[in-house]
Amino acid sequence: MEGTIVHTPRPSSISRFLRNYGVAVAVVLLILIGSGISYSITPLRTTAVLAATLRASTPLALGALCGLYGERSGVINIGIEGQMLLSAFTAFLINAYVGNLLLGVLVGVLTGAVMGLFLAFMSVTLRMDQIIGGTVLNILAFGLTGYFYQQGLTTPGKLQPIPLGPLADLPLVGQVLFNNPPITYLTLLLVALSQYVLFFTRWGLRTRAVGEHPRAADTVGINVYFMRYANVIIGGCLAGLAGAYLTLEQVGSFERMMTNGRGFLALAMMIFGKWNPLGAWGASLLIGFTYAFQTRLQFMGTIEIPPQFFGMLPYLLTIIVLAGFVGRARPPAADGVPYEKE
Amino acid sequence: MSGPLTGEPLALEARNITKRFPGVLANDSVDFALEKGEIHALLGENGAGKSTLMNVIYGLYSPDEGQICVDGKEVAIRDPNDAIAHGIGMVHQHFMLVPVFTVAENIVLGSEITRGPTLDMRQAERQIRRLSEEFGLQVDPQAVVEDLAVGEQQRVEIVKALYRDARILVLDEPTAVLTPQEADDLFRIMRQLTDRGVSIIFITHKLKEVLAVADHITVMRRGRVVGTTTPEETDEQGLASMMVGRDVVLEVDKSPAQPQQIVLEVQNLSVQDERGVVAVRDVSFEVRAGEILGIAGVQGNGQTELVEALTGLRAPQSGRILLDGREVPFHNPRYLIEHGVAHIPEDRQKHGLVLPYSIADNLVLSTYYREPFSRGVQRRQRPINARAGALIEEFDVRAPGAFTPAGNLSGGNQQKVIVARELSRRLRLLVANQPTRGLDVGSIEFIHRRMVQVRDEQIAVLLVSAELDEILSLADRIVVMYHGRIVATLATAQATRDKLGLLMAGSGL
Ligand SMILES: Nc1ncnc2c1ncn2[C@@H]1O[C@H](COP(=O)(O)OP(=O)(O)OP(=O)(O)O)[C@@H](O)[C@H]1O
Ligand SMILES: [Mg+2]
Numbered sequence: 001m002e003g004t005i006v007h008t009p010r011p012s013s014i015s016r017f018l019r020n021y022g023v024a025v026a027v028v029l030l031i032l033i034g035s036g037i038s039y040s041i042t043p044l045r046t047t048a049v050l051a052a053t054l055r056a057s058t059p060l061a062l063g064a065l066c067g068l069y070g071e072r073s074g075v076i077n078i079g080i081e082g083q084m085l086l087s088a089f090t091a092f093l094i095n096a097y098v099g100n101l102l103l104g105v106l107v108g109v110l111t112g113a114v115m116g117l118f119l120a121f122m123s124v125t126l127r128m129d130q131i132i133g134g135t136v137l138n139i140l141a142f143g144l145t146g147y148f149y150q151q152g153l154t155t156p157g158k159l160q161p162i163p164l165g166p167l168a169d170l171p172l173v174g175q176v177l178f179n180n181p182p183i184t185y186l187t188l189l190l191v192a193l194s195q196y197v198l199f200f201t202r203w204g205l206r207t208r209a210v211g212e213h214p215r216a217a218d219t220v221g222i223n224v225y226f227m228r229y230a231n232v233i234i235g236g237c238l239a240g241l242a243g244a245y246l247t248l249e250q251v252g253s254f255e256r257m258m259t260n261g262r263g264f265l266a267l268a269m270m271i272f273g274k275w276n277p278l279g280a281w282g283a284s285l286l287i288g289f290t291y292a293f294q295t296r297l298q299f300m301g302t303i304e305i306p307p308q309f310f311g312m313l314p315y316l317l318t319i320i321v322l323a324g325f326v327g328r329a330r331p332p333a334a335d336g337v338p339y340e341k342e
Numbered sequence: 343m344s345g346p347l348t349g350e351p352l353a354l355e356a357r358n359i360t361k362r363f364p365g366v367l368a369n370d371s372v373d374f375a376l377e378k379g380e381i382h383a384l385l386g387e388n389g390a391g392k393s394t395l396m397n398v399i400y401g402l403y404s405p406d407e408g409q410i411c412v413d414g415k416e417v418a419i420r421d422p423n424d425a426i427a428h429g430i431g432m433v434h435q436h437f438m439l440v441p442v443f444t445v446a447e448n449i450v451l452g453s454e455i456t457r458g459p460t461l462d463m464r465q466a467e468r469q470i471r472r473l474s475e476e477f478g479l480q481v482d483p484q485a486v487v488e489d490l491a492v493g494e495q496q497r498v499e500i501v502k503a504l505y506r507d508a509r510i511l512v513l514d515e516p517t518a519v520l521t522p523q524e525a526d527d528l529f530r531i532m533r534q535l536t537d538r539g540v541s542i543i544f545i546t547h548k549l550k551e552v553l554a555v556a557d558h559i560t561v562m563r564r565g566r567v568v569g570t571t572t573p574e575e576t577d578e579q580g581l582a583s584m585m586v587g588r589d590v591v592l593e594v595d596k597s598p599a600q601p602q603q604i605v606l607e608v609q610n611l612s613v614q615d616e617r618g619v620v621a622v623r624d625v626s627f628e629v630r631a632g633e634i635l636g637i638a639g640v641q642g643n644g645q646t647e648l649v650e651a652l653t654g655l656r657a658p659q660s661g662r663i664l665l666d667g668r669e670v671p672f673h674n675p676r677y678l679i680e681h682g683v684a685h686i687p688e689d690r691q692k693h694g695l696v697l698p699y700s701i702a703d704n705l706v707l708s709t710y711y712r713e714p715f716s717r718g719v720q721r722r723q724r725p726i727n728a729r730a731g732a733l734i735e736e737f738d739v740r741a742p743g744a745f746t747p748a749g750n751l752s753g754g755n756q757q758k759v760i761v762a763r764e765l766s767r768r769l770r771l772l773v774a775n776q777p778t779r780g781l782d783v784g785s786i787e788f789i790h791r792r793m794v795q796v797r798d799e800q801i802a803v804l805l806v807s808a809e810l811d812e813i814l815s816l817a818d819r820i821v822v823m824y825h826g827r828i829v830a831t832l833a834t835a836q837a838t839r840d841k842l843g844l845l846m847a848g849s850g851l
Contacts, residue, residue: 200461202454209440209451216438219402220452220502221423333441341402 024282049292050176057288058187062242063266064280066235073231074211076130076336079137080239081263086141087111087243092254095155108244109237116236120229127338158252183245194277211332214339224339268318274329290314351414353378353541359408365742368394370565381542383552386562387782388754389740392545396512400432401425431503432512441488449502493524512543518780521640529555547782549578586784596794599818601630605802611661613647621647623826634803636817640846644826645806649775653685654678679708682770686777694760697749702730704748705763737762753780775806824848
């Protein structure tokens, strides 16, 4: 006869890994296999599409990390779009007027951080509805950038690719991985670093505790408010970096509403990646790939289809993925719930 | 000041603690003294202010007045960090564990061991294993907390306090959710801890436990300390009247049941739990008007799923449920409510109340859409308030007012709100699952009396309880559930504690 207490078997570490990172693994594998086949047929185009994939995924991955730091600590941030947009704008202005790319990036990051501080103040201190708080950020950014937008303003140059010595000369991978502009490299580092911070450090353990059960964290002496402020501001820095990427690395100028929904897509990437940095990165790669692919299709221009249809691809895929393939993703238990002592 | 037993300074002393909440004086100049190495029981009605006092001592609430001394020296406790630094540990009434974390992660949280910037979980697990061996507290550091039974979670909470070198341990109603065996285990552990010089504050509503394990007993009522005594100087009856301020009838007095026609008939019912495991296997029984059928069993033997199926919260796999001879549709709570089924759920906070809603709104949760509480699409506040006022009076709910959010009430008063709502309709069947868990003796007496009264009004009552005393004193007939099956049916007259205990453990068949 069995005992009264039923122990559920612990899932093996492999199955746990696949549950959390299945998305990332599948996407990377698919892209690897697909590009292997396609490379043997048309090496030049394949290289171009893959390089573009990585770059298009960069702002999405950064935005997803921004959302992730917030939500892991219990603050929903739907203002990523606004943070990116305003940072893109300030980064661009600094570069246009001062002519210093590095300073431009720094000011972009700072802009994101200040907006993060504002969001944290609204949702942690004032305990405002966090969806409204994020919307405030978006409206603020749309308004400010629209009002101060100057047509025809250009900048002296943008961030250039840095080939990593002999690695850059390797076939395919050299061009795709080792010949990128700085923020693209940095993003890869930040994804890995975030994965480490969130799951292998004291900071990460406390952050996740605050997002799951703030009262439990409080009872062991963790300052819930501080952790939430800090994580939302860290997220703001990352969204700011994404903004700087758009103006200073990708385009080289500022356009109205140039974020084009990337901040919202980033949230979808975060969910698709089950609130894990690596997973979110895999999801960003997938959507980045459709960006690159649709651009390529538009360039080829042989097919009689309006280009807007191709432009739809990333968004369409996001909807399909979110609706059908996410499975049972579980957000942090206290996500979006303001914490009140006593 | 020094303790009379040992002459050593007191482990902990709270002087003149006052704590106010909006509309409530939760602690009113409370004095409390804990000697080194003793088990000090803290007793009191629901809402007497026990948890509040403990939260003040642990730094979660800041008192409006008063001082706290540890080892004879006055200390400032502004937050849990200060309390932990002074060797105070607390196991809360509602566990403070992160469900998705492992046991080890929960234990080290806030006092992590690191190597460089990296968490050193190996080292942590070694330390936890050592503690767990030293104190005989079995925990698996790598298990995920949400997979653990409550008894195991509680051991995790105790190890968590010991890991922080707690010398003063507060246990806030640790036995409310434990099986009798688990409770005995806990008492053994508590003795072991006091032998090593740990001092324990033990809150409970079970007078037998207090008399069995405590060295001193302090009783609180309505925010004040009424007195301190020892098990030698008092008995159950004495403690009960001290708590409630009047004589309490501990025995339920009821006339023999006069069962009439069958109200609820369950035929070959099988139900799965959310993991898809069969929790209730081919169960059949009936409840007649005018009788109380008790379902006895150790928690987790299918009672929860059975009750959920009977109250429309879960669809059974197979079988039939008949109410007054008519088959009821599965998974349809509204149908059941309209046909006179009342439900006192096991988890009052999850299934019994909408915590942010006011008491008044909670009291009309099952009837809000009918006259006189609604007319057309419009809700009518005045009848709702009138109803709330009447029920609060009748059921003696202690609250600042009808508009207080249910979440601010003490556990016992939350339970009374549910009982008031469920019993204030026209009934055919009352399903009560652990109706007195966590309640004080006065409230238990009250709810038991109401249940007998309901029975005498020719209503069928199904009582599910893990408390043998409750089953034995209330039920007219008893069925025992074990591993999802009904393993025995007996008249209460033939049942004894020992016999039931054996049946519940799956032996003695
Ligand atoms: N956070 C709070 N806000 C407002 N009122 C509160 C709060 N916490 C407790 N109270 C009130 O303070 C009083 C004392 O509550 P407390 O939880 O200390 O009682 P208790 O003795 O632990 O009762 P129980 O045995 O039911 O756990 C109650 O009237 C309760 O409604
Ligand atoms: Mg309490």
